[in-house]
Amino acid sequence: xxxxxxxxxxxxxxxxxxxxxxxxxxxxxxxxxxxxxxxxxxxxxxxxxxxxxxxxxxxxxxxxxxxxxxxxxxxxxxxxxxxxxxxxxxxxxxxxxxxxxxxxxxxxxxxxxxxxxxxxxxxxxxxxxxxxxxxxxxxxxxxxxxxxxxxxxxxxxxxxxxxxxxxxxxxxxxxxxxxxxxxxxxxxxxxxxxxxxxxxxxxxxxxxxxxxxxxxxxxxxxxxxxxxxxxxxxxxxxxxxxxxxxxxxxxxxxxxxxxxxxxxxxxxxxxxxxxxxxxxxxxxxxxxxxxxxxxxxxxxxxxxxxxxxxxxxxxxxxxxxxxxxxxxxxxxxxxxxxxxxxxxxxxxxxxxxxxxx
Ligand code: KG4
Ligand code: ZN
Numbered sequence: 099x100x101x102x103x104x105x106x107x108x109x110x111x112x113x114x115x116x117x118x119x120x121x122x123x124x125x126x127x128x129x130x131x132x133x134x135x136x137x138x139x140x141x142x143x144x145x146x147x148x149x150x151x152x153x154x155x156x157x158x159x160x161x162x163x164x165x166x167x168x169x170x171x172x173x174x175x176x177x178x179x180x181x182x183x184x185x186x187x188x189x190x191x192x193x194x195x196x197x198x199x200x201x202x203x204x205x206x207x208x209x210x211x212x213x214x215x216x217x218x219x220x221x222x223x224x225x226x227x228x229x230x231x232x233x234x235x236x237x238x239x240x241x242x243x244x245x246x247x248x249x250x251x252x253x254x255x256x257x258x259x260x261x262x263x264x265x266x267x268x269x270x271x272x273x274x275x276x277x278x279x280x281x282x283x284x285x286x287x288x289x290x291x292x293x294x295x296x297x298x299x300x301x302x303x304x305x306x307x308x309x310x311x312x313x314x315x316x317x318x319x320x321x322x323x324x325x326x327x328x329x330x331x332x333x334x335x336x337x338x339x340x341x342x343x344x345x346x347x348x349x350x351x352x353x354x355x356x357x358x359x360x361x362x363x364x365x366x367x368x369x370x371x372x373x374x375x376x377x378x379x380x381x382x383x384x385x386x387x388x389x390x391x392x393x394x395x396x397x398x399x400x401x402x403x404x405x406x407x408x409x410x411x412x413x414x415x416x417x418x419x420x421x422x423x424x425x426x427x428x429x430x431x432x433x434x435x436x437x438x439x440x441x442x443x444x445x446x447x448x449x450x451x452x453x454x455x
Pocket of ligand 1: 267289
């Protein structure tokens with residue numbers, strides 16, 4: 099039996115401090131030995147959003163015991179670790195620097211390779227932690243900072259098919275929640291409130307619904323919600339607005355995903371049609387079931403990470419580390435933190451006013 103790589107993954111790009119040990123079995127199926135995630139919700143709650151300086155301070159306070167806990171729970175010894183993989187971007191630079199510096203120092207102290215990981219690639223590969231997934235596949239990445247359709251051709255090989263031109267979908271959920279007076283982090287609570295409401299009570303806009311290919315836009319939706327919240331008086335109307343928002347988002351994703359299917363098929367000469375949905379918003383059960391339905395209608399196999407691996411975690415960072423380790427894709431210890439690090443470096447920057455779609 100050959101010795102399988104043992105990778106320490108570290109994540110600190112935003113408000114989760116996380117560490118994980120992963121390896122694989124004889125068949126090459128990844129095994130998560132430990133997966134520790136410490137959230138900072140209590141710290142940021144009173145400010146209604148993530149405060150970078152406080153987030154960084156908390157990462158510094160926790161990183162060493164989180165890594166220690168991940169090693170202890172894995173049942174393995176430090177000497178057995180073959181490489182250390184840390185998130186290097188994108189994210190808040192003060193936060194990234196903590197996990198990145200810690201990972202580099204740790205790798206250097208045990209004299210093992212260091213691997214810099216793109217956080218978005220972590221989300222992109224997260225379904226590999228519990229399912230077999232071959233390239234190419236179509237990815238919908240829906241997180242707090244990103245909303246993109248990507249043709250994933252291989253490790254590090256991404257072609258962006260569509261992106262949000264303003265707010266990310268998770269951001270739209272969070273801002274809507276805030277306008278409805280829901281405590282931070284409110285995004286996940288929208289679908290719970292939505293269950294009690296009437297989804298056709300409010301007619302909300304669907305920006306660039308009929309143009310712009312599979313690019314998306316959510317800023318106009320937020321502005322409409324802001325106007326409506328000024329007029330609503332009852333709890334029931336609040337539920338109705340949450341339900342109308344949830345339904346509108348589903349309609350936008352349904353239409354744009356069908357366009358992305360066409361784009362993907364034009365670019366890939368393959369019968370294997372696989373659609374992966376990853377990132378925090380992939381935890382939304384109604385969005386999941388709507389996307390599963392359109393996959394069935396269009397002969398796509400749908401894959402989602404397990405719910406606990408949709409949000410930020412270090413197992414997905416270890417997963418990228420494991421793939422890069424096998425290809426000997428190591429990085430130098432002067433690798434910089436990159437606040438902006440698109441998966442498709444060649445894609446045009448599509449944010450801001452005056453964009454022609
Ligand atoms: O991937 P993630 O944990 O962090 C980033 O990389 O951004 O995603 C966090 C985002 C937040 O905006 C959060 O509101 C959203 O995912 N989210 C949800 C749900 N659970 C998390 N949005 C809608 N419905 C959910 N159930
Ligand atoms: Zn994330």
